[in-house]
Amino acid sequence: MTSLIPWQQRLSTGTEGIQDEVIRWYQQTRHGKAYVPQMIWGTLQTEAYASVILRKVVDFLDVPDDVAAGVAKRMERQQVLYDGQHHYDVILGEQALYTNVGGPEVMRGQMERLLRDIELPSLTLGILPTTAETSVVPFPGFSMYDGGRAHYELVSSSADITDEDELALHEKAFDALSSTASYGDAAGSLISEAVDFWSRAD
Incomplete structure (x- = not known):
């Protein structure tokens, strides 16, 4: 089964509410996986990087401006990296290290954050x-939550996949990457x- 929900519907009251929803996803997920080819995974974003991202979301979708509240919730979500109860396998495309979000100072701080967090026990x-040859064709990034749901963030909507056969293909794709x-x-x-x-x- 695949469900699609338009972003403008999900963000009709701003970014804070959906960040609360994402916090619950991560708190309930003991083992998560994420493939993020072109930007930094949200749970590893610095406050400065997340502020730029959510500002772009608000401006692009023309939804209520509560960027500061949304960023605060995104920072709260990162507590799952430090509570000893969760583990996340994350693959970033090398391009994510160079996609310019906020300029050199923001990007340098974000890279330094990755270097600090790469040793976290909760994180692989x-x-x-960029030049790696993979056995799968290029596809958008996705997240998986305890193997029971795959989540995509598209231009106009978000998509959740729960069909077992489709999830098995996502696991196969993640293993290949x-x-x-x-x-x-x-x-x-x-x-x-x-x-x-x-x-x-800089």
């Missing part, structure tokens, strides 16, 4: 190199290169 962070992603010191090196890039760009 992979970086998919993971097999070619860089982890540990190799991932750290790619992030460090991005820190250097944004430091020079």
Whole structure:
């Protein structure tokens, strides 16, 4: 089963309410997975980076402006990384390290945050190199919650997939991406290169 909900409906009262919903998803999920090819996974975003993202969302969709409240909730959601009760497997596309969100200072701070958090016991962070050859065709990013739901964020709506056969394909796709992603010191090196890039760009 696939359900689609338009963003302007979900954000009709602003960004804070949906952030509360996402907090509940993450609190209820013991093992989550996320593939994010072009930006930083929300649960690893700095306050500055998240502020830019949510500002763009509010302006693009013309929804009520409560960016500060939405960002505060996004920061609250990150507590799941530190409570010892959850684990997240996350693959970022190398492009995510270079997609310019807020300029060099914001990006450098975000890269430094990734370098600090890569060692968290709750996190397995992979970086998919731009030149990596994978066994799957390119597709949008998605998140999975305890294997029971896959979530997509599209231009005009969000989509949730719960069909078991479709979820099995998502697991297969994530495993394929993971097999070619860089982890540990190799991932750290790619992030460090991005820190250097944004430091020079400042």
